Amino acid sequence: MKVRLQALAVLSSALFALVFLGAEKPRPRVEPIKARIGVISIITGQGAGYGEAITNGIRLARDEVNARGEVYIDLKIEDSSGKQEQALSAAQKLIHSEQVVAIIGPTLSNEMKVVGPEANASGVPIMGTSTTAKGITQIGKYVFRNALPESQAIPASIGMAVKKYNLRQVALLYGNDDVFTKSGFDTMKEVSENRKLRILTVQEFQKGQADYKAQLTKIASLRPDAVFCSALYEEGAVILSQARKMGIKVPFVGGNGFNSPKVIEIARDAADGLIVATPWFVDRNDPKVKAFVAKYEKAYGKKPDQFAAQAYDAFHIVANALKAAGAADRDRLRDALAATKDFDGVLGKFSFDAERDVVMEPNVLIVQGGKFRVFQ
Amino acid sequence: MFLEQLINGVTLGSIYAIVALGYTLVFGVLDIINMAHGEIFMFGAFVGMLLVSKAGVPLPVAFLGAIAVTGAMGFLLERAALRPLRSRPGASNLASLISTIGVSILLENAAHRIFGAGNHPFETPFAEIRFPVGPVNVYLVQVLILLISLLLMAGLALWLSRTRGGKALRATAEDLTTAGLLGVDTDRMITVTVVIASAMGGVAGVLIGMAFNYINNQIGLSMGLKGLAIIIFGGMGSVYGAMAGGLILGLSETFVVAYGSSGYRDAIAFVIIIGVLLVRPQGLFGQAAPGTGH
Numbered sequence: 001m002k003v004r005l006q007a008l009a010v011l012s013s014a015l016f017a018l019v020f021l022g023a024e025k026p027r028p029r030v031e032p033i034k035a036r037i038g039v040i041s042i043i044t045g046q047g048a049g050y051g052e053a054i055t056n057g058i059r060l061a062r063d064e065v066n067a068r069g070e071v072y073i074d075l076k077i078e079d080s081s082g083k084q085e086q087a088l089s090a091a092q093k094l095i096h097s098e099q100v101v102a103i104i105g106p107t108l109s110n111e112m113k114v115v116g117p118e119a120n121a122s123g124v125p126i127m128g129t130s131t132t133a134k135g136i137t138q139i140g141k142y143v144f145r146n147a148l149p150e151s152q153a154i155p156a157s158i159g160m161a162v163k164k165y166n167l168r169q170v171a172l173l174y175g176n177d178d179v180f181t182k183s184g185f186d187t188m189k190e191v192s193e194n195r196k197l198r199i200l201t202v203q204e205f206q207k208g209q210a211d212y213k214a215q216l217t218k219i220a221s222l223r224p225d226a227v228f229c230s231a232l233y234e235e236g237a238v239i240l241s242q243a244r245k246m247g248i249k250v251p252f253v254g255g256n257g258f259n260s261p262k263v264i265e266i267a268r269d270a271a272d273g274l275i276v277a278t279p280w281f282v283d284r285n286d287p288k289v290k291a292f293v294a295k296y297e298k299a300y301g302k303k304p305d306q307f308a309a310q311a312y313d314a315f316h317i318v319a320n321a322l323k324a325a326g327a328a329d330r331d332r333l334r335d336a337l338a339a340t341k342d343f344d345g346v347l348g349k350f351s352f353d354a355e356r357d358v359v360m361e362p363n364v365l366i367v368q369g370g371k372f373r374v375f376q
Numbered sequence: 377m378f379l380e381q382l383i384n385g386v387t388l389g390s391i392y393a394i395v396a397l398g399y400t401l402v403f404g405v406l407d408i409i410n411m412a413h414g415e416i417f418m419f420g421a422f423v424g425m426l427l428v429s430k431a432g433v434p435l436p437v438a439f440l441g442a443i444a445v446t447g448a449m450g451f452l453l454e455r456a457a458l459r460p461l462r463s464r465p466g467a468s469n470l471a472s473l474i475s476t477i478g479v480s481i482l483l484e485n486a487a488h489r490i491f492g493a494g495n496h497p498f499e500t501p502f503a504e505i506r507f508p509v510g511p512v513n514v515y516l517v518q519v520l521i522l523l524i525s526l527l528l529m530a531g532l533a534l535w536l537s538r539t540r541g542g543k544a545l546r547a548t549a550e551d552l553t554t555a556g557l558l559g560v561d562t563d564r565m566i567t568v569t570v571v572i573a574s575a576m577g578g579v580a581g582v583l584i585g586m587a588f589n590y591i592n593n594q595i596g597l598s599m600g601l602k603g604l605a606i607i608i609f610g611g612m613g614s615v616y617g618a619m620a621g622g623l624i625l626g627l628s629e630t631f632v633v634a635y636g637s638s639g640y641r642d643a644i645a646f647v648i649i650i651g652v653l654l655v656r657p658q659g660l661f662g663q664a665a666p667g668t669g670h
Contacts, residue, residue, distance in 0.1 A: 176639050203633070203638045204637070204638045204639040204641075205638065206641075206642070208592075208594050208598060209598075210584070210588045210590065210595055210598065210599075211384075211388055211587070211588055213384045213387075213388075213630075214381060214384050214385075214629070214630040214633035214634060214638070214641075215633055215638050217377060217380045217381055217384060217634070218377065218381075218633065218634055218638075221377040221380075234494055234495055234592075237495060237590075238495055238588070238589070238590045241497075241589050241590065242588070242589065245589065247513075262494070266494070266495050266496075266497060266590070268497065
């Protein structure tokens with residue numbers, strides 16, 4: 001039954017593409033496609049900072065899209081407070097009473113684990129902009145994301161560092177009491193093994209530790225070509241500082257937790273030589289990025305962060321797909337979304353793979369002279 | 377590497393020892409559990425940081441500033457959280473435990489408000505001075521930390537055993553009422569003790585900032601718990617026990633990382649403490665508590 005339905009959907013959309021899109025091309029649309037899109041984000045409680053950035057990015061994109069006149073989108077923003085059950089009831093409200101054509105959000109991977117199946121079962125396309133955990137888009141064929149998982153960011157930064165510095169032997173250092181830093185470490189270890197790098201030692205630390213000298217002394221004595229360090233920026237900055245003071249001058253490759261201007265603020269000169277990969281680089285020399293940053297800064301009084309940028313691009317991806325679909329229809333929109341290829345956003349060129357997951361080239365950055373710069 | 381790790385371990389151990397000395401005065405001698413001690417030395421660290429990094433005053437002035445602030449905090453703590461409970465009939469030692477926990481939570485959140493969350497760099501040119509000893513570099517700060525911890529230990533031991541004030545303090549610790557009847561101003565003795573312990577916390581805070589380059593409003597909690605463990609390990613109220621316990625914990629933590637697994641750093645250090653306590657429940661230098669049948 002399910003297979004037949006799917007086949008029917010594919011067939012009808014193919015037919016639709018043939019008959020409709022082919023004929024319609026040159027004529028400008030007089031009446032914009034009207035659609036209602038739901039957003040689930042953290043508006044209150046802990047993590048509200050993320051929700052603020054995300055909804056700011058989405059609102060900015062909405063205004064741009066509506067001003068263009070091809071698509072008119074009505075936003076319905078719901079608060080999840082970062083809680084699974086609240087995210088689920090928000091999704092049910094959006095799907096069944098508001099009759100949205102698609103959902104952007106929720107913010108956390110945990111929330112997506114319960115909201116994703118609900119949207120998928122109801123046939124509503126849903127797109128995570130910050131859900132980086134494993135297995136998100138595998139929930140079902142209506143689930144998308146444009147959040148770059150660490151498992152893609154870390155290989156990019158390690159790859160560049162290996163090429164540039166001709167690394168042969170490395171030391172690994174990670175926080176063992178945090179799921180996020182542990183999973184970053186797992187990726188680092190896997191990538192090192194795949195690239196046949198010799199792992200001299202694996203050192204661990206705990207959150208909030210003040211003294212890393214014992215671990216760093218051991219690392220220094222083994223003379224690695226680089227240190228791969230999976231840490232959040234608070235610990236990471238202190239590690240960098242103590243390492244440099246101890247005379248460890250080699251490059252550090254960090255995970256996404258290291259990707260914060262705070263590292264430079266805390267570690268200062270010691271942050272030089274830190275390499276990270278990130279989907280979003282605010283100082284990228286690209287007119288589109290510059291325009292977005294200027295517009296965002298004017299509207300909200302601060303520079304957009306990664307969450308704002310990802311949400312901004314996600315909204316444009318959905319709006320583009322809506323235009324391609326030609327009508328506010330959930331199934332047509334899903335197929336148009338899945339066909340997104342080389343979308344040119346502020347994060348760079350973006351496509352979905354066969355599993356609706358991210359295909360993009362992350363920015364690899366290095367800290368030099370107290371600033372993040374493109375690593376070449 | 378052995379020599380470098382030895383220096384790392386002795387430095388960490390000396391810092392633990394200074395923190396533990398502050399506890400041992402109040403907790404061990406007076407039998408008052410001062411849970412706010414960790415937060416007081418955290419404030420000392422922040423005052424030192426502000427004076428050195430922001431105001432740019434010389435280091436000795438920063439030490440004096442930190443001592444003044446933490447000493448004043450000790451005075452206020454005694455007046456606000458300890459004395460009102462002591463004079464009440466029926467108030468047990470646990471009452472002061474709870475009130476000092478309250479003060480510690482208050483101080484931690486106040487620090488969050490005043491200084492902000494996260495790590496703050498502790499920058500002083502003094503912390504950069506180093507000299508080679510054989511194959512390794514030794515920082516002057518590391519020598520200073522060891523010297524200060526030894527000096528504080530010796531000074532406290534002398535004060536407690538050889539001076540009238542120390543004698544009065546021990547009398548107060550032994551029996552508050554009797555000491556009072558014999559003409560000891562017990563309230564004053566307790567205030568002096570808490571102020572001295574807090575001022576030592578101020579010294580410890582500045583030293584921690586110089587040793588690790590960073591401070592945050594959580595160091596009071598993490599260091600404070602270690603300090604508590606050390607005075608039980610070293611023996612309640614024993615000045616030498618605090619010193620030895622601090623060094624043993626610092627060295628074992630460091631060498632677990634150097635020759636074992638860094639993931640088990642705290643676990644192995646505390647297994648050692650538990651092992652020693654099973655053999656000597658009174659701690660390394662402790663005397664068996666009276667009336668327990670030993």
